[in-house]
Amino acid sequence: MLLKTLTQINGVSGSEEKVREYIKKEIEDIVDEIKVDKIGNLIAYKKGTASKFKVLLSAHMDEVGFIVTGYNDDGMIKFSPVGGIDPRVLPGKRVLVGDKGLKGVIGCKPIHLQKRDERDRNIKLKSMYIDIGCDKRDEAEKLVALGEYIAFDSKFKELGVDCIKAKALDDRAGCAIIMELLKNRYEFDLYASFTVQEEIGLRGSEVVGYQVNPDIAIVIEGTTCSDVPDVKEHEYSTELGKGPVLTVMDRTALADKDVLNFIYDTARKHEINVQFKKTATGGNDAGKIQRSRCGVKVASVSVPCRYIHSPSSVMSMKDFESCKSLMEAVLTELDNNNDYILKMLNGGSCNV
Amino acid sequence: MFETIKKLAGSFGVSGSEEEIREVIKSEIEGKVDEIKVDALGNLIAVKKGSGKKIMVAAHMDEIGVMATYIDDKGYIRFSNIGWVWQYFALGQRVMFKNGTVGAVFYEQKLKEMKDLKLSNMYIDIGAKSREEAEKKVKIGDTACFVGNTVMEGNMVISKALDNRSGCAVLVKTIQEMPETDNEIYYVFTVQEELGLRGAKTSAFGIMPDMAIALDVTDTGDTPECELMEVKCGGGPAIKIKDRSFIAHPEVRRLIEDSAKKIGIPYQFEIMEHGGTDTGAIHVTGGGVPSGAISIPCRYVHSPVEMADITDIENCVKLLKQCLKG
Numbered sequence: 107m108l109l110k111t112l113t114q115i116n117g118v119s120g121s122e123e124k125v126r127e128y129i130k131k132e133i134e135d136i137v138d139e140i141k142v143d144k145i146g147n148l149i150a151y152k153k154g155t156a157s158k159f160k161v162l163l164s165a166h167m168d169e170v171g172f173i174v175t176g177y178n179d180d181g182m183i184k185f186s187p188v189g190g191i192d193p194r195v196l197p198g199k200r201v202l203v204g205d206k207g208l209k210g211v212i213g214c215k216p217i218h219l220q221k222r223d224e225r226d227r228n229i230k231l232k233s234m235y236i237d238i239g240c241d242k243r244d245e246a247e248k249l250v251a252l253g254e255y256i257a258f259d260s261k262f263k264e265l266g267v268d269c270i271k272a273k274a275l276d277d278r279a280g281c282a283i284i285m286e287l288l289k290n291r292y293e294f295d296l297y298a299s300f301t302v303q304e305e306i307g308l309r310g311s312e313v314v315g316y317q318v319n320p321d322i323a324i325v326i327e328g329t330t331c332s333d334v335p336d337v338k339e340h341e342y343s344t345e346l347g348k349g350p351v352l353t354v355m356d357r358t359a360l361a362d363k364d365v366l367n368f369i370y371d372t373a374r375k376h377e378i379n380v381q382f383k384k385t386a387t388g389g390n391d392a393g394k395i396q397r398s399r400c401g402v403k404v405a406s407v408s409v410p411c412r413y414i415h416s417p418s419s420v421m422s423m424k425d426f427e428s429c430k431s432l433m434e435a436v437l438t439e440l441d442n443n444n445d446y447i448l449k450m451l452n453g454g455s456c457n458v
Numbered sequence: 459m460f461e462t463i464k465k466l467a468g469s470f471g472v473s474g475s476e477e478e479i480r481e482v483i484k485s486e487i488e489g490k491v492d493e494i495k496v497d498a499l500g501n502l503i504a505v506k507k508g509s510g511k512k513i514m515v516a517a518h519m520d521e522i523g524v525m526a527t528y529i530d531d532k533g534y535i536r537f538s539n540i541g542w543v544w545q546y547f548a549l550g551q552r553v554m555f556k557n558g559t560v561g562a563v564f565y566e567q568k569l570k571e572m573k574d575l576k577l578s579n580m581y582i583d584i585g586a587k588s589r590e591e592a593e594k595k596v597k598i599g600d601t602a603c604f605v606g607n608t609v610m611e612g613n614m615v616i617s618k619a620l621d622n623r624s625g626c627a628v629l630v631k632t633i634q635e636m637p638e639t640d641n642e643i644y645y646v647f648t649v650q651e652e653l654g655l656r657g658a659k660t661s662a663f664g665i666m667p668d669m670a671i672a673l674d675v676t677d678t679g680d681t682p683e684c685e686l687m688e689v690k691c692g693g694g695p696a697i698k699i700k701d702r703s704f705i706a707h708p709e710v711r712r713l714i715e716d717s718a719k720k721i722g723i724p725y726q727f728e729i730m731e732h733g734g735t736d737t738g739a740i741h742v743t744g745g746g747v748p749s750g751a752i753s754i755p756c757r758y759v760h761s762p763v764e765m766a767d768i769t770d771i772e773n774c775v776k777l778l779k780q781c782l783k784g
Contacts (some may be wrong), residue, residue: 257775320496340528340536340580354599355538356523360474360650362498366599382598384527386538401660451498 108132108285109262109270112278116202116257118171119188119270119306122146125167129281129300133288137298140237143317147310148300156293158444161437162320163287164311164391164401165280165294165327168306169273170415172236172256174203181240183210183250185199186231189305193231195416201236204254207405210238258417269346275411275419276328277304283326283409283430290434293441304391308358311391315398321451322365322403322440325392326433328421329353329383329408335453342384344410347422349379350429351408355386362403364450367434369405376435378428383408403451407433459772462486462630463615463678464608466623470556472523472601473540473650476500478556479519483647484625487633491645493698499661501661502647503635510641513782514667515632516658516736517625517674518651520616522760523603524553524563524582526596533586535561537577539602541652545575547761552605559584559595560605604764613767614691620764622651624754626672628774637779648736655703658736669710669748671781672737673774675766676701676728676753685731691755691767695774698751701730703738710750717780723773728753752777 117125126148134140139151148167170189177183183203197214214234217225236256239247260273284298297318301310315323333345344351352369354361373380398403409429412420440447471479480502484494492507492618502519522541529535530716538546551563561582565575582602586592606618615624629645644665648657676696679687689696697714698706718725741749757765
């Protein structure tokens with residue numbers, strides 16, 4: 107299963123090589139051109155049969171994780187987060203350190219040794235360490251180099267009737283969907299980008315937008331889902347099992363209204379349930395792509411993920427499959443509505 | 459001038475929903491320029507052809523507002539901010555959706571302390587009795603602006619959205635009076651400035667100007683017990699030295715100052731501690747664009763009772779016209 111394979115590969119922001127190699131190998135025979143740009147984005151191109159406009163689909167390859175920043179005299183590894191991680195989920199979690207995948211555990215001061223006021227506060231990231239089973243600094247230094255990446259050690263598992271649990275669903279889910287979509291050929295020119303360093307500030311997508319210069323871009327993401335106890339209904343960002351998510355606004359972009367409505371109408375026509383994201387927080391590659399060159403019409407379609415950015419994100423396979431169906435339908439409808447799309451893009455071409 | 463400001467400030471144009479204000483501005487300037495276009499993000503670009511330097515003049519046409527994020531069973535609407543909306547300014551105000559639906563903004567009354575007021579414990583009441591009834595008028599993702607009609611008191615204009623329809627009015631008037639110049643002028647009414655200078659970035663890339671001037675409002679330091687600031691209403695156009703988004707290019711700053719001296723209008727210098735403007739994005743476009751800004755002193759920015767001196771605004775038109783000749 108594609109999603110399972112993808113989530114089991116480690117690719118913390120800045121070290122996406124293995125994810126990139128895998129995706130490249132899987133899609134190079136079904137696209138017309140494929141390249142890796144200077145900062146590591148994988149960009150594939152599939153020429154259209156009529157080439158009237160350019161559509162870019164984008165998902166990021168990187169995942170949140172950590173990086174080795176030092177050693178303690180007792181052989182413990184010091185580390186910093188790469189991307190946004192809630193420190194409260196970390197103690198006791200298993201990690202894999204470096205390319206060799208050295209096993210380790212995130213540790214902190216045990217509760218019976220903590221003072222009363224320490225217990226009342228959340229544990230700070232600074233007071234945690236990674237235990238790789240060494241008891242001397244020089245031992246640890248031999249096994250682990252400074253700057254090595256650290257990924258969550260978490261297996262893909264099926265949960266209940268139709269859910270799965272895995273790390274890195276944000277955004278291997280998007281990668282998997284785009285890889286499937288590349289099997290088809292359309293009238294328009296189709297580009298797909300698998301970007302790097304999204305989690306540390308949408309860095310890969312900033313140069314992808316410039317290189318591809320698309321007319322329309324759709325970002326496919328794993329997004330936050332907070333339909334859990336103790337959250338008020340109006341604060342649910344999305345709900346599991348209610349279908350793919352359309353984002354009107356987040357911190358980085360307002361979706362283009364024409365493209366968003368087009369996706370929504372397509373969902374209605376094909377009887378696919380969709381939901382709107384109810385919070386305006388977070389952000390994704392759409393923000394940077396929208397503002398490359400003379401501007402790009404963008405939208406985001408996402409799959410809800412509970413406990414995102416943790417080692418155990420939970421996703422509904424039904425949502426994942428219907429996100430794929432929705433995107434298939436959208437691309438087909440883009441072909442069927444050439445005239446409408448060209449009218450929508452009027453004046454939008456960028457020749458600079 | 460007042461009629462133009464009233465017309466522009468009264469038009470709907472929350473960031474991302476600038477369709478109505480764009481059409482209003484377009485109708486005001488049609489026939490006065492050589493070309494009018496709208497780019498992929500929705501920026502309105504009016505071009506006056508010429509053989510000289512390419513000068514970009516930018517004023518953002520979007521305004522702050524709110525967006526519906528959730529409608530409950532009783533028809534109350536939860537919302538998120540578009541641009542910087544202070545919860546205390548929003549409390550007790552009216553908002554208006556694009557289709558004219560008006561709602562009252564209020565807070566969950568079990569809230570004990572006003573310091574805990576947040577937009578997430580506030581709601582919009584459009585008088586609907588159920589979710590179904592509310593959804594007939596407002597959908598998730600719809601935006602609303604604050605209500606605040608445009609009036610004159612003495613020499614002061616009071617209105618919502620003087621940020622930045624007063625700047626748009628300066629551009630519109632300048633275009634209508636067609637200053638004589640050999641330079642190629644790109645008058646750009648930008649989108650989504652309030653969300654991070656987004657329209658300015660893409661429009662500047664498409665133009666690649668030799669120089670840019672932004673027209674926007676600035677805070678003032680002339681109200682009781684306010685933060686110290688040199689700028690005051692009635693003191694003339696403010697020539698920007700710096701804000702959070704950029705430092706004015708010394709030569710552009712000098713051009714603006716020399717222009718003001720030449721036509722003999724009062725002017726003042728502005729250093730704004732908070733906020734930025736379109737030139738923040740424009741000046742780092744391509745290989746860099748020398749940029750400056752002319753600001754309209756404005757009290758109570760981002761509230762529905764923004765206030766500016768109409769003589770300052772009129773002087774901005776005179777000043778901009780002189781700058782474009784140079």
